[in-house]
Amino acid sequence: MIARALRDAGMEVIYTGLRQTPEQIINAALQEDVDAIGLSILSGAHMHLFPRIIELKQEKKLDDVMVFAGGIIPDHDIPKLKEIGVAEIFPPGSSLEEIVEFVRTHVKKQY
């Protein structure tokens, strides 16, 4: 859904599919030379997996790559995730337009 909305907004989207490990996500980001990584998680494991992804991103020196996320993420976890470097969290009920607009204005390269 998000992938399609971003694509329809004129962006190139690489959808890696479901249930990727942090390592697989960062490798895909490296290989495809992306500007942003969008993560979606519903299981409640975000406080484990997001820090790992940010850590790997830093290891690989992907400093210009923005990470944003959505899913079932309780409010009290949001400040902690932003602190470690997740640019924005979109909770359930966020609109597609809001997400598209955020990505458009926050990637480093402008198109």
Add this chain to the structure above:
Amino acid sequence: MKVAEQDAKKPFVREFTTISGYPVREIYTPADLTGFDFQRDLGEPGEFPFTRGVYKNMYRGRLWTMRQFAGFGAAEDTNLRFKYLLKQGQTGLSVAFDYPTLFGYDSDSPEAYGEVGRCGVAIDSLADMEALFDGIRLDQVTTSMTTNAPAAVIWAMYLATAEKQGAAWKDLSGTIQNDILKEYIAQKTFIYPPRPSMRIITDIMAFASRHVPRWNTISISGYHIREAGATAIQELAFTLRDGIEYAEYGVRAGLDVDEFAPRLSFFFDVHNDFFEEIAKLRAARRIWSRVMKDRFHARDARSLLCRIHCQTAGVSLTARQPYNNVVRVTLQALAAVLGGTQSLHTNSLDETLALPTEKSVTIALRTQQIIAHESGVANTIDPLGGSYFVETLTNEMETAADTYFERIDAMGGMVPAIERGYPQREIQESSYQFSRAVERKEKIIVGVNEFITEEPPPVDILVIDEAVYQRQCDKLRKLRAERDGALVEQNLSALKRAAEGTDNLMPHILDCVRSYATLGEICDAMRVVYGEYQEPSIF
């Protein structure tokens, strides 16, 4: 932004449609039911074509089963929740497994990191299954287990637990979801490619018919299809077409249709659109009985029954103003009951935020009890039968489902249709259209795109004990050290050989389970033979 531009050009017209976008007329009259034949189209409850219900006396004989899906943390945590729910008057158990368990990984595998016990209970071996049902006699309850790709292994663990309790397999009753087709279509917790997965399923059907005759071997599920964004008609059509596919594979494997069809059951979502949902359930029963009779020539009356479990629509719950969810769930549950469901799970108000707390799950259960005991709707069978609107909608849904059947038949069946991404694409399109309709406010969601108030999140949510992961890993280490390693190896090798050949896999899986091979080890033995499914990317 192509879509937005198109949208801007479109003049806004108020349309009267169901939540699925299906047009609804101003009024329905006898003219809408020209040619309607009571005996042919409705019949008596408990009689062909079962539109009014699968049983003769329906809820006057026995109320639907109130079955709340539960699972979190370690087996011991979920065992306590089960005992609590049984004490509150719940009449059946329903197990939610965590992601690693659904994907056939052990808790200490790298793929399981961060996910252990989080959105379901962690089950790694027979030892966990024994703990899950400690103090609960398996011949005294009915248990539904939401497991698909590794269903054969989880079921084998359940059967082995029953053995240990001294309960006879013939007295066991329950359900494994075991519906792999909807995994490829919507839910995505698959392991192996479709064709070997279908072989595992036919092995389960054959084994159950001989050894565990009261077990429901597949719960053919529209729930996940709907939750992924399908319309009510797509949910109905794809689910029943999946059912046809299983029946065809069963027959092709040499089973008599009446050997396995009575043990197939169905699982539908109940969404917000009240009459559409009622019509969907009525149509499902009529279509299935006609399919079993005309297409499969079933002779046993039980083969014709579309027995239904319903769950209220998780996707309809809102994180904003979460107490409104109690009202949504009430309406949805009422639709399920008026639609004649056999069992029901009502969602809890906090489920868009986390797994439900004991308090919220109790409200959800009480909702069913109020409908059952206070509203009076269970006093008479199919009270909406004969409504011009509901009968017309039921007829139209049947016709629309038939059109999908023809299209999928022309592709060679559901497996080829899935391989070319057909149902996936159909659902994605519907889901996208619905999101756009919500953004344009053509569809109103109270508290989300209309009647918005800013309020702090008012509910306490369930927090999963972070120690579960370590405990599961410790248990696994101890298990691997203490079991008979040579016996495990021998059983896993035998399973691999069976997977390469044509032997029924169930006895081999049971041997592995009894020797305390882990879920991950057993699934790996089959991964080596069958490979893992890589889904084609479509969006």
